[in-house]
Amino acid sequence: MRNGALDEEVALKKITTFALQNPLRFLMIIFSLLVLKEVVYITTFKDVVSPIADGYSEANTIRGGTGFIEKGITSMKGLPDTCYKNLFPTEGRLGFVRSKTGDPNSSCAGAAYIHYPPGPEYMAWLGMNLVGKDNYTLLRLLPITLSVIVGIFFIHTMFDLVGGGTRGLIFGLALLLPPMYTNYLHGLHHQQYAFLMFQIQICLTILYMTKPGWKKWWIIPVFALLGFCQGYMTFDFAFLATLFVIPFYFYFRVDKNVSFFTLVKIGLASGLGFTIAHLLHFYQVVLYIGTFDQAVKDFLASASHRATNSGDIANTPHAKYDATQIGPLTVAKDFLWRVSGRGKYLAINLINFIWIVVGLRIIKRIEFKKGQVFHFEVRNSDLMALFASVVISSMWSIAMKQHAHIHGFIARHYYFCYLITCLILVTRTRKEKMYAAL
Numbered sequence: 001m002r003n004g005a006l007d008e009e010v011a012l013k014k015i016t017t018f019a020l021q022n023p024l025r026f027l028m029i030i031f032s033l034l035v036l037k038e039v040v041y042i043t044t045f046k047d048v049v050s051p052i053a054d055g056y057s058e059a060n061t062i063r064g065g066t067g068f069i070e071k072g073i074t075s076m077k078g079l080p081d082t083c084y085k086n087l088f089p090t091e092g093r094l095g096f097v098r099s100k101t102g103d104p105n106s107s108c109a110g111a112a113y114i115h116y117p118p119g120p121e122y123m124a125w126l127g128m129n130l131v132g133k134d135n136y137t138l139l140r141l142l143p144i145t146l147s148v149i150v151g152i153f154f155i156h157t158m159f160d161l162v163g164g165g166t167r168g169l170i171f172g173l174a175l176l177l178p179p180m181y182t183n184y185l186h187g188l189h190h191q192q193y194a195f196l197m198f199q200i201q202i203c204l205t206i207l208y209m210t211k212p213g214w215k216k217w218w219i220i221p222v223f224a225l226l227g228f229c230q231g232y233m234t235f236d237f238a239f240l241a242t243l244f245v246i247p248f249y250f251y252f253r254v255d256k257n258v259s260f261f262t263l264v265k266i267g268l269a270s271g272l273g274f275t276i277a278h279l280l281h282f283y284q285v286v287l288y289i290g291t292f293d294q295a296v297k298d299f300l301a302s303a304s305h306r307a308t309n310s311g312d313i314a315n316t317p318h319a320k321y322d323a324t325q326i327g328p329l330t331v332a333k334d335f336l337w338r339v340s341g342r343g344k345y346l347a348i349n350l351i352n353f354i355w356i357v358v359g360l361r362i363i364k365r366i367e368f369k370k371g372q373v374f375h376f377e378v379r380n381s382d383l384m385a386l387f388a389s390v391v392i393s394s395m396w397s398i399a400m401k402q403h404a405h406i407h408g409f410i411a412r413h414y415y416f417c418y419l420i421t422c423l424i425l426v427t428r429t430r431k432e433k434m435y436a437a438l
Contacts, residue, residue: 050188060121179344
C-alpha cells in the first residue's frame with residue numbers, strides 16, 4: 001500500500017510540475033480529455049435522445065430536421081414540424097401531446113411549431129445533409145466540432161486576459177471544470193449553439209476593450225451577426241445576448257479606459273441582431289398563420305404562459321400556489337441558491353461564491369498559517385460588474401418565471417456571473433512576493 005501511495009504522490013508531483021511549467025498546454029490537454037469524454041459518452045446512448053442535454057427538445061429538433069430533409073426546408077414557411085413522423089414517440093412535444101390525451105396514437109404532426117425560432121432545426125438539417133438523417137451519433141459531432149473550435153478560442157482568450165502563467169492556469173481550470181461547460185457539448189438543441197456564440201461574444205468584447213489591434217470597424221457588425229444567430233436559436237438568451245457587455249465595461253473602464261460609447265456600440269449591435277432574428281421568425285409565423293393579428297395574439301398568449309402560466313395552477317412553479325402568488329424573484333433565487341449548484345451544472349453553491357467576493361472587498365487581507373499572506377484588491381467597479389452579471393444572468397428567470405422553473409437548463413445562464421466572479425477573484429488576489437507569487 002505504501003509503494004502505491006508513493007507512486008501516486010510521484011505521479012501527482014509530475015503532473016503539477018508539468019502544469020505549472022506548461023499552463024496553456026495543460027489546459028488544452030484537460031479540454032481535450034473533456035471532449036473525448038463526451039465523444040465516448042455519445043456512443044453509449046446511440047440513437048436515443050440525450051439523458052443530459054435536454055432530450056425533450058432534442059426529440060423536437062430531430063423530428064423537425066428530418067421533416068426539413070424529407071419535405072424541404074421551405075415547407076411550412078421555414079418553420080419545423082416538431083411532431084414529424086413517429087420518431088421518439090414518448091419524447092418532446094409529441095410525447096407531451098400523447099401524455100395529455102392519454103392516446104398513444106395521437107399526434108400533432110402536420111402543424112408547424114411557432115413558439116421557438118427554428119435555428120436548432122436548421123442546424124439539424126445541415127448536419128443531416130452531412131451525415132444522413134438517421135445517424136444521430138454522427139449528427140452530434142457537429143455541435144462537438146463547433147464546441148472544440150470555440151473552446152480553443154475561449155481558453156486562449158481567458159488565459160491571456162489574466163496574464164497567463166499560474167493565474168491563467170487557475171482561471172482556465174475554474175472555467176473548464178464545472179460540468180455545465182462540457183456536458184452539453186453533444187446537445188442538438190439551442191442550449192449549446194447559443195452558449196458557443198455567447199462565448200465568442202465574451203471573447204470579442206474582451207479583445208475589443210483590451211487589445212488596440214482588435215478595435216476594427218468590422219467587429220461591431222460581427223456582434224450584430226452573433227446576436228442574430230443567437231436570436232434565431234432561442235428566446236432564452238435575450239438578456240445575456242444583449243446586455244453581457246455591461247459587466248466588462250465596469251471591470252475594464254478604468255484600467256483600459258473603456259468609454260461608455262463602446263458599451264453602447266457593442267450592446268446595440270448585439271441587441272439589433274437579436275431583434276432582427278425574432279422579427280424574421282415572427283414574419284415566418286405571420287406567413288404561416290395567415291394574419292398579423294392572429295400571430296400577435298398567439299405570441300402574447302405564449303409569453304403570458306411562460307411568464308405566469310396563465311393561471312394554470314397544475315403547472316405553475318410550486319404547484320400548490322396560484323401563479324400570481326409566485327414572487328418575481330422566486331425562481332431566480334432558486335437558481336442562485338440551489339439549482340446552479342447541482343452536479344450537472346456548476347457543482348458549487350454559486351451564491352456563497354459570490355458573497356466571498358463581496359466579503360473580500362471589506363477584508364482586503366488574510367494571513368494563513370506558515371506566514372502565507374494574501375491581499376485582495378477588489379474594487380467598487382468590480383462589485384458593479386459582479387452585481388450586473390448576477391442581474392443579467394437572472395433576468396430570464398425573473399421575466400419568464402414559469403418557463404425558467406420547468407427548464408433546469410436555464411441554470412446555464414448563471415455561468416456568466418460565475419465567470420465574472422472567477423475573473424475578479426483571480427485578478428484581484430495577490431500573494432506577497434516573499435512567497436511564490438500567483
